[in-house]
Every structure is written in structure tokens, then in C-alpha cells.
Amino acid sequence: MLGDARPNAKKILRWDLDGMFAGTILTVIGLICFFEGLPYLAFPDGLKKVMQQMIRTPSRILRVMGAALMILGLLLVYWGQHHVR
Secondary structure, three states: OHHHHHHHHHHHHHHHHHHHHHHHHHHHHHHHHHHHHHHHHHOHHHHHHHHHHHHHOOHHHHHHHHHHHHHHHHHHHHHHHHOOO
């Protein structure tokens, strides 16, 4: 009997971890959408000016800024997962 219960326990545990992972991904996507939409709601005219300035900014500068933000984001995720609990 115990032999039968053990695989079921692993299956239930695996399902719970999959559900937690999916929930975390949906939470992250939801927060990204919230924070990306916030400037459009808060100051649309200012955002238009920023977009016009971005058009005038050289592509290489935008690439460097994008890479820096991605690295910062990965470092924050790492720090949050390994040092904050």
C-alpha cells in the first residue's frame, strides 16, 4: 500500500510545483503589464515627449541602455531569489 501512495505523492507534489511556477509567471507578467501601463495613465503628454526624444537618440545608445536594464533586472531577480527570504 505504501508503495502505491508514494508515486501519487510525487505526482501531487510535481503538480503543485507546476502550479506555483505558472502562478509566479502570471504574477510577473501581470506586474510587468501594470508598470508598463502606468506612465500612459499617469502622464501621457510627458510620455509623448520622451518618445520623441527616443526617436532622436542613436540606436547604439538605446541598445546600451536596454542591455544595462536587462542586466540590472537579472541581478535583482538573482538577489531576490538567493538573498531575500
